[in-house]
Amino acid sequence: MSGVRLLVGTRKGAFVLTSDEQRERWSIDGPHFAGWELYHLKGSPADPDRIYASQSSGWFGQLIQRSDDGGKSWEAVGNEFAYDGDAGTHQWYDGTPHPWEFKRVWHLEPSPTDSDTVWAGVEDAALFRSTDGGATWQELAGLRGHGSGSSWAPGAGGMCLHTIVPDPSDPARMFIAISAAGAFRTDDGGATWKPINKGLRSEHIPEPEAEVGHCVHRLAMHPSRPNVLFMQKHWDVMRTDDAGETWHEISGDLPTDFGFAIDVHAHEPDTVYVVPIKSDQEHFPLDGKLRVYRSRTGGGEWEPLTKGLPQSNCYVNVLRDAMSVDSLDSCGIYFGTTGGQVYASADSGDRWMAIARDLPPVLSVEAQTLP
Amino acid sequence: MIRVVLPRPLCAVAQTERELVLEVAGPVTQETVLDAVEARYPTLRGTIRDHVTKQRRPFVRFFACQRDLSHEPPDAPLPDEVVRGEEPFLVVGATAGG
Numbered sequence: 001m002s003g004v005r006l007l008v009g010t011r012k013g014a015f016v017l018t019s020d021e022q023r024e025r026w027s028i029d030g031p032h033f034a035g036w037e038l039y040h041l042k043g044s045p046a047d048p049d050r051i052y053a054s055q056s057s058g059w060f061g062q063l064i065q066r067s068d069d070g071g072k073s074w075e076a077v078g079n080e081f082a083y084d085g086d087a088g089t090h091q092w093y094d095g096t097p098h099p100w101e102f103k104r105v106w107h108l109e110p111s112p113t114d115s116d117t118v119w120a121g122v123e124d125a126a127l128f129r130s131t132d133g134g135a136t137w138q139e140l141a142g143l144r145g146h147g148s149g150s151s152w153a154p155g156a157g158g159m160c161l162h163t164i165v166p167d168p169s170d171p172a173r174m175f176i177a178i179s180a181a182g183a184f185r186t187d188d189g190g191a192t193w194k195p196i197n198k199g200l201r202s203e204h205i206p207e208p209e210a211e212v213g214h215c216v217h218r219l220a221m222h223p224s225r226p227n228v229l230f231m232q233k234h235w236d237v238m239r240t241d242d243a244g245e246t247w248h249e250i251s252g253d254l255p256t257d258f259g260f261a262i263d264v265h266a267h268e269p270d271t272v273y274v275v276p277i278k279s280d281q282e283h284f285p286l287d288g289k290l291r292v293y294r295s296r297t298g299g300g301e302w303e304p305l306t307k308g309l310p311q312s313n314c315y316v317n318v319l320r321d322a323m324s325v326d327s328l329d330s331c332g333i334y335f336g337t338t339g340g341q342v343y344a345s346a347d348s349g350d351r352w353m354a355i356a357r358d359l360p361p362v363l364s365v366e367a368q369t370l371p
Numbered sequence: 372m373i374r375v376v377l378p379r380p381l382c383a384v385a386q387t388e389r390e391l392v393l394e395v396a397g398p399v400t401q402e403t404v405l406d407a408v409e410a411r412y413p414t415l416r417g418t419i420r421d422h423v424t425k426q427r428r429p430f431v432r433f434f435a436c437q438r439d440l441s442h443e444p445p446d447a448p449l450p451d452e453v454v455r456g457e458e459p460f461l462v463v464g465a466t467a468g469g
Contacts (some may be wrong), residue, residue, distance in 0.1 A: 057380065059428070059430040059464040059465065060378075060428065060431070060464070063417075079418075080422045082423060110385035231469070
């Protein structure tokens with residue numbers, strides 16, 4: 001019988017939620033790594049029982065955990081993230097040069113085809129890769145070595161590489177995003193990178209249409225259409241149809257276009273989901289109403305999805321890695337909140353139910369569709 | 372034999388009891404004790420001190436014999452009571468960080 005496994009990372013541990021294909025009854029297993037921050041967990045598309053987890057704490061630093069049995073048991077693997085060569089400097093908040101310092105792993109992206117290969121997006125921003133199941137990590141230094149690297153500056157949450165999107169049709173192509181540098185693409189397996197931010201406009205930087213410096217919050221792609229990417233930027237929801245060469249705004253009739261999470265329906269490449277957040281100062285839904293917005297037209301026209309979601313006095317946030325979709329026939333959508341709730345919809349967002357209510361603040365949600 | 376007490380979060384990582392008993396070759400210092408800890412439990416590398424520089428992580432403290440040894444040089448001899456195994460060398464998560 002098929003089903004869904006949700007990997008939920010929180011401020012104080014990881015939780016594994018499972019259900020059959022009806023997605024009405026969920027069991028919750030956890031906390032794993034109680035007391036630690038779990039920024040992200042993700043399963044390998046090539047072997048769903050292989051899961052990687054980023055475990056960190058302010059006291060004891062970064063660990064990477066790996067499970068080979070679907071999250072029942074875990075093994076600590078390699079945790080040495082050494083920048084390649086002379087780390088150099090980036091720009092600090094006050095405009096001065098600041099040494100690149102490793103702080104934590106924000107995002108783990110297992111290879112679509114090889115369960116031993118996984119990429120890690122880290123703070124201070126850099127991309128690492130392991131080809132031995134997480135035992136050792138090597139930096140893809142061409143990204144940080146991009147000529148603009150010394151001008152990158154942290155956003156409010158730190159200077160993090162938080163989004164990694166491999167192109168399923170071209171193993172040499174990958175997209176990444178950094179707060180607050182912008183989006184980048186490699187076409188040669190990570191050796192060289194180009195900024196892909198043309199069309200972005202950010203009023204909070206000195207040159208609003210600069211090549212780099214944009215606070216991109218999240219990228220999303222439908223695997224059948226790898227040249228089309230959707231972006232939730234600090235402000236503005238954006239779309240590209242040419243693999244990032246140019247972007248255009250699709251915020252349309254959204255009530256606010258600030259937000260963090262964005263995702264694409266598993267079977268409808270033009271159906272996109274965002275969770276509008278009031279503003280960069282007020283990280284909660286507009287009017288205290290938690291609403292997912294869905295566009296069935298690839299952006300521009302959006303409809304609020306509210307059934308089953310709190311429509312008064314709700315002041316939580318939904319972070320950038322905290323939304324995911326499954327690939328069952330009736331697509332499931334999931335998101336977690338900083339209030340510790342995990343919401344699920346088994347019908348593309350029409351109706352929602354809370355499947356966990358009182359977890360620690362949710363940092364990430366990843367759905368695995370099980371055979 | 373040297374006694375080392377780990378903070379609970381690292382016991383879970385290393386899958387061990389809180390108190391370790393280790394043999395340390397040569398002079399007994401912070402450095403040689405932590406080398407021995409990491410040799411027996413490689414998953415603890417990077418959690419107490421930096422992988423490369425071997426600097427103590429900022430929110431980790433080292434105590435022994437009711438003294439804070441965190442700011443002592445890593446190659447300074449530890450107290451005789453620790454060397455004789457009468458007192459443990461404590462690795463402590465600092466009261467910081469929320």
